[in-house]
Amino acid sequence: MTATKAEDVVEVLNPAGESPVVLVCEHASSFIPPELQDLGLASADRLSHAAWDPGALAVARRMAERLDAKLVASNVSRLVYDCNRPPSAPDAMPARSELVVVPGNAELDDAARQARADTYYHPFRKTLADTIKTTAARGATPVIVTVHSFTPVYHGHPRTVEIGILHDSDTRLADGMLEAAQGSAFVVQRNEPYGPENGVTHTLKEHGLPFGYANVMLEVRNDLIGSDRQQRDMGDTICGWLESAMTALSEEGQA
Numbered sequence: 001m002t003a004t005k006a007e008d009v010v011e012v013l014n015p016a017g018e019s020p021v022v023l024v025c026e027h028a029s030s031f032i033p034p035e036l037q038d039l040g041l042a043s044a045d046r047l048s049h050a051a052w053d054p055g056a057l058a059v060a061r062r063m064a065e066r067l068d069a070k071l072v073a074s075n076v077s078r079l080v081y082d083c084n085r086p087p088s089a090p091d092a093m094p095a096r097s098e099l100v101v102v103p104g105n106a107e108l109d110d111a112a113r114q115a116r117a118d119t120y121y122h123p124f125r126k127t128l129a130d131t132i133k134t135t136a137a138r139g140a141t142p143v144i145v146t147v148h149s150f151t152p153v154y155h156g157h158p159r160t161v162e163i164g165i166l167h168d169s170d171t172r173l174a175d176g177m178l179e180a181a182q183g184s185a186f187v188v189q190r191n192e193p194y195g196p197e198n199g200v201t202h203t204l205k206e207h208g209l210p211f212g213y214a215n216v217m218l219e220v221r222n223d224l225i226g227s228d229r230q231q232r233d234m235g236d237t238i239c240g241w242l243e244s245a246m247t248a249l250s251e252e253g254q255a
């Protein structure tokens with residue numbers, strides 16, 4: 001049995017990126033460390049959207065390349081620890097995710113939950129905080145952008161939204177992106193397929209709001225980012241909206 005080390009649970013891609021944008025992918029990976037014995041899951045469940053956000057990392061990588069931005073990505077499945085949830089949230093280590101029951105999370109006591117948070121969440125949180133600090137230390141005002149994907153069918157119901165632009169109490173960047181997305185070929189909606197009331201804005205609240213940094217969460221329906229080509233095109237499309245929103249923000253700042 002090998003213990004998971006802090007440097008294995010999170011990585012920073014393009015750490016020397018010059019953009020003020022810090023990209024975040026909390027659900028980038030379906031990896032379950034061997035010591036957790038697949039959390040007792042069947043392989044279909046272990047690789048399903050319950051375990052990660054298929055396509056999200058590839059889109060975020062393309063955005064990092066286009067923007068020359070840093071990208072902080074979790075290397076561990078959200079069924080082990082959902083890095084977009086605080087340790088106090090019951091669904092940080094879910095015993096059930098949509099239709100998937102997670103046997104390895106069924107009977108976690110306080111000590112086991114604390115150990116999961118210490119091993120997986122806190123290193124992620126610190127690496128992201130340090131990356132944002134580095135960006136600010138260079139004189140730029142950081143912009144926090146989290147990148148996710150969602151399943152086209154949830155609890156048996158098809159979802160018509162194709163791209164969600166989500167925010168918490170700071171709507172600046174989302175407003176600008178929604179404006180830029182008008183007339184797009186995609187169905188783009190505010191705070192869909194879920195919103196802050198579902199607890200999904202944890203990263204924004206932890207790393208953006210307290211510092212006044214503009215922030216947004218992006219959700220892309222995963223059937224639209226299945227191929228390399230789609231991932232690249234989606235990254236480019238979203239970057240266009242983001243750049244337009246950032247330009248509008250900086251012009252307002254100077255007015």
Ligand SMILES: [Zn+2]
Nearest residue numbers: 027053148149
């Ligand atoms: Zn996600």
